[in-house]
Amino acid sequence: MNFDFSEEQQFIRDQARNFLNQECTTATVRAVLDNATGFDQPLWQKIVALGWTAMAIPECHGGLGLGYLELCVIAEELGRALAPVPFSSSVYLATEAIKSWGSEAQKQHYLPKLAAGELIGTLATNEGLGAQSVVSQVRGDKLTAQKLPVPDGDIADFAVVTARDGHGHVRLYLASLTEEGIQRETLSSMDPSRSQARIVLHDVPVQALGDTAAGEPELAQLLDRAAVLLAFEQIGGCQAAMEKGIAYTKQRYAFGRPIASFQAIKHKFADMYVALELARSNAYYGACALAGDAPDLPLAAATARVSASDAFYLISKENIQAHGGMGFTWEFDCHLYYRRAQLLSGVIGTQPQWKEQIAHNLLQTA
Amino acid sequence: MDFQDTPELAAFRSEVKIWLDANATRRTDKRHIGMEGDAPFREAKAWYKKKSDAGFACLTWPKEYGGAGLTSVHEVVWQQEVENYLTRDSQFVIGIGNCGPAIMHFANEEAKRELLPRMASAEDVWCQLFSEPCAGSDVAGLRTRAERDGDNWKINGQKIWTSGAQYSDYGVVLTRSDPTVSKYRGLTMFMIDMRQSGVEVRPIKQMDGGQHFNEVFFNDAIVPDAYRLGEVGGGWTGALTVLMSERLAISGIQPTGFPQFLDLVKSLELNGRPIAEDPIVRERLATWYSQYAGLQAANKRMITAVAKGGIAGAEASLGKLVGAVMNQEIANFVCQLLGPAGVIQDDTLSPERAHFQQSVMFAPGVRLAGGTDEVMRNILAEQVLGLPQEPRADKGIAFQDIPTGPA
Numbered sequence: 001m002n003f004d005f006s007e008e009q010q011f012i013r014d015q016a017r018n019f020l021n022q023e024c025t026t027a028t029v030r031a032v033l034d035n036a037t038g039f040d041q042p043l044w045q046k047i048v049a050l051g052w053t054a055m056a057i058p059e060c061h062g063g064l065g066l067g068y069l070e071l072c073v074i075a076e077e078l079g080r081a082l083a084p085v086p087f088s089s090s091v092y093l094a095t096e097a098i099k100s101w102g103s104e105a106q107k108q109h110y111l112p113k114l115a116a117g118e119l120i121g122t123l124a125t126n127e128g129l130g131a132q133s134v135v136s137q138v139r140g141d142k143l144t145a146q147k148l149p150v151p152d153g154d155i156a157d158f159a160v161v162t163a164r165d166g167h168g169h170v171r172l173y174l175a176s177l178t179e180e181g182i183q184r185e186t187l188s189s190m191d192p193s194r195s196q197a198r199i200v201l202h203d204v205p206v207q208a209l210g211d212t213a214a215g216e217p218e219l220a221q222l223l224d225r226a227a228v229l230l231a232f233e234q235i236g237g238c239q240a241a242m243e244k245g246i247a248y249t250k251q252r253y254a255f256g257r258p259i260a261s262f263q264a265i266k267h268k269f270a271d272m273y274v275a276l277e278l279a280r281s282n283a284y285y286g287a288c289a290l291a292g293d294a295p296d297l298p299l300a301a302a303t304a305r306v307s308a309s310d311a312f313y314l315i316s317k318e319n320i321q322a323h324g325g326m327g328f329t330w331e332f333d334c335h336l337y338y339r340r341a342q343l344l345s346g347v348i349g350t351q352p353q354w355k356e357q358i359a360h361n362l363l364q365t366a
Numbered sequence: 367m368d369f370q371d372t373p374e375l376a377a378f379r380s381e382v383k384i385w386l387d388a389n390a391t392r393r394t395d396k397r398h399i400g401m402e403g404d405a406p407f408r409e410a411k412a413w414y415k416k417k418s419d420a421g422f423a424c425l426t427w428p429k430e431y432g433g434a435g436l437t438s439v440h441e442v443v444w445q446q447e448v449e450n451y452l453t454r455d456s457q458f459v460i461g462i463g464n465c466g467p468a469i470m471h472f473a474n475e476e477a478k479r480e481l482l483p484r485m486a487s488a489e490d491v492w493c494q495l496f497s498e499p500c501a502g503s504d505v506a507g508l509r510t511r512a513e514r515d516g517d518n519w520k521i522n523g524q525k526i527w528t529s530g531a532q533y534s535d536y537g538v539v540l541t542r543s544d545p546t547v548s549k550y551r552g553l554t555m556f557m558i559d560m561r562q563s564g565v566e567v568r569p570i571k572q573m574d575g576g577q578h579f580n581e582v583f584f585n586d587a588i589v590p591d592a593y594r595l596g597e598v599g600g601g602w603t604g605a606l607t608v609l610m611s612e613r614l615a616i617s618g619i620q621p622t623g624f625p626q627f628l629d630l631v632k633s634l635e636l637n638g639r640p641i642a643e644d645p646i647v648r649e650r651l652a653t654w655y656s657q658y659a660g661l662q663a664a665n666k667r668m669i670t671a672v673a674k675g676g677i678a679g680a681e682a683s684l685g686k687l688v689g690a691v692m693n694q695e696i697a698n699f700v701c702q703l704l705g706p707a708g709v710i711q712d713d714t715l716s717p718e719r720a721h722f723q724q725s726v727m728f729a730p731g732v733r734l735a736g737g738t739d740e741v742m743r744n745i746l747a748e749q750v751l752g753l754p755q756e757p758r759a760d761k762g763i764a765f766q767d768i769p770t771g772p773a
Contacts, residue, residue, distance in 0.1 A: 001369050001371065001439075001666065001669065001670065001673070002367060002671070002673075003367060003663070003667050003670040004367065004647045004667065004668055004670045004671075004674075005367065005667040007367075011395055069367060076483040089392035097641065108600070149556070188698075197648065228532070242751075246751055246752070246753065249591075249753070250753065250754065257757060258754055260753040260754055261753070261755065261756055261757065262756075263740070263744070263756065265741075265753070265754050266739070266743065266744060266747035266748070267743040267744075268751060269746075269747050269751055270687075270742070270744070270746040270747045270751070271743070272745050273511075273747075273750060273751055274684055274687060274688060274746070277660070277662065277664055277681070277684055278656070278657055278660025278661065278688065279659045279660065279662075279682075281661075281662075281663035281664035281666075281667055282656065282659055282660045282663055282669060283664040284367070284663060284666075285659065285662075285666075287367060288367045288368070288369070291367065292368070302652075303655065303656050303659045303660075304653060307656040307659075307660055310653075310656070341614070353654035354652075355648070355649055355653065356648065356652070358649035358651070358652035358655050358656065359649075359652045360649050362628060362651060362652075362655060363631065363632060363642050363648075
């Protein structure tokens with residue numbers, strides 16, 4: 001048994017961390033937050049140049065042909081840096097969908113461009129408040145629908161869209177977002193460093209994903225895989241927020257001593273550490289299931305996601321608390337982690353949905 | 367990342383399975399088997415003798431001390447397999463898991479060769495004598511005196527919360543040999559013969575009615591200097607070895623209550639409806655599962671680190687802390703779920719032979735034993751995260767001058 005990343009994967013991690021330390025400070029994140037630019041284009045281009053968007057794409061389609069474990073390592077570092085780029089939407093969702101279920105023609109068209117960063121993709125499933133329930137329907141290869149929120153929907157070039165086919169079954173379709181008949185607007189959200197959009201499609205031509213049109217089982221599998229990768233982004237964010245809190249409380253004095261020496265503060269950090277270790281361990285297990293395409297991926301992925309969302313919420317809120325009043329200011333970075341925790345626990349479905357997936361998987365064999 | 371055994375380990379696993387099939391009964395449920403009383407004690411001794419004869423006792427110990435000379439990864443394989451059988455395999459975890467490593471580190475060669483093989487086969491049973499009525503979380507504040515008397519030491523004082531003292535032939539005892547120096551420098555550790563007239567064991571009746579722990583009184587108990595573990599005044603170093611081994615020993619076996627909860631959710635109907643359909647039950651099940659699965663996976667990470675030559679450090683406190691709290695919360699939730707009948711603790715009326723009611727009553731002890739929740743949090747914060755210690759009133763002065771409460 002070897003339940004850790006390999007030396008090569010650790011090397012990729014170190015490289016990624018060094019790069020992001022240089023190129024993506026919290027000032028980078030704030031620039032996107034303050035100016036509502038949706039994402040940091042120069043940073044995105046550098047990330048593309050490093051080959052991260054090409055990582056898990058097979059070589060025959062213009063990628064590097066590496067595996068999911070390498071992608072997990074990158075995800076953790078992107079999460080740690082709060083990177084304001086559409087990586088999760090384009091790589092974990094759009095690229096994965098086409099790579100897994102696209103027709104050969106679709107793969108040849110999209111994958112090299114996704115690898116090269118010439119296209120940004122996303123997944124558009126939501127249609128307003130509540131969990132996913134798709135009402136929009138494709139008629140004659142054209143779709144009229146309103147999708148919101150769509151992560152990175154205002155900057156993506158195309159989307160994998162859910163809609164019902166002529167038989168009322170939910171299917172995945174490919175839709176260009178630069179066509180006539182598409183309106184999109186950036187929505188106001190809790191974390192503007194990763195944008196969310198409303199997309200209105202009016203009689204827009206769409207193409208079924210794959211020769212037989214991927215449907216709900218494929219969507220579920222896509223979300224399971226993304227859940228593991230997003231869990232790594234979340235634990236990266238947890239680690240960074242906790243480290244900042246520790247550094248702050250060690251140098252902040254009250255009553256003549258560092259506040260980190262008070263048990264009230266120490267126990268808070270111990271609880272954060274516990275939540276993070278559980279989340280990290282579940283994410284590692286999820287990574288194993290993902291890389292090995294294991295039959296227990298639905299349970300492993302849901303577990304990784306639930307515990308990562310719990311941990312990031314806990315750590316980002318208690319980090320503010322440990323900072324005291326300064327933690328509540330715009331100037332301090334605490335809110336950046338708190339915002340990102342909210343955002344990441346929202347994309348691809350919130351806690352009730354994933355907890356139900358755990359319960360369902362534990363009880364179905366009863 | 368993978369869960370594959372190496373060929374050598376796979377061979378060992380199959381050897382273990384074959385032997386267990388021939389020598390133990392397979393488990394059919396997740397029920398805990400009782401540890402208290404004379405009959406289980408005798409069964410456990412017989413089991414240890416059998417596995418020692420077969421060469422499966424104390425796998426990581428050197429052969430000359432009664433072990434198998436294998437690695438901690440072999441030990442993990444054994445644990446994984448033996449869990450599937452009804453055995454009393456963890457009965458002597460304190461002696462073998464805590465006292466064993468201390469003896470291995472600090473005893474002289476003659477004592478090691480004499481005592482360790484008998485410990486490994488459970489021919490001799492050992493207990494650990496650290497806690498005192500006035501020294502719990504602050505165990506270095508202990509007062510049991512050790513005074514030099516020629517080639518011997520004379521021990522006087524009282525220990526408490528000693529598991530298995532009534533069955534023990536020997537103990538590892540931490541004493542104060544010099545109250546005139548600072549508290550951590552005046553401690554000395556010994557092996558002690560428990561079957562002597564100067565040692566008196568009295569059981570403690572716990573709040574749940576059970577009697578797992580004891581008080582131990584020393585009245586001029588005698589220990590030869592050859593039984594000293596480490597330097598005079600160097601007892602704290604030895605104690606840390608024991609305490610770290612303890613956390614490691616219990617972190618893997620810390621009950622969480624989750625497997626029993628899952629069984630209950632799968633089987634129980636209330637008001638004519640399976641509780642598995644109750645959204646509140648499903649939500650709790652998922653939340654606790656995410657913690658339970660996290661502990662299992664964290665344990666695999668720890669094993670990987672150990673297999674690569676690292677040491678399991680303070681991180682082992684995680685399993686103790688999370689498991690103990692979850693165990694109490696699950697038991698309380700189930701009792702609430704049962705309605706007014708939840709308070710009934712009756713083997714014939716309560717589900718799972720009153721396992722959850724028993725857990726409610728025993729859980730407070732689990733959160734205290736082997737390091738309280740609060741001590742675990744301090745360890746994680748200070749030793750793992752590097753947060754500073756509290757300012758203290760007992761530093762830089764002799765033990766005898768440290769302020770204490772009324773006697």
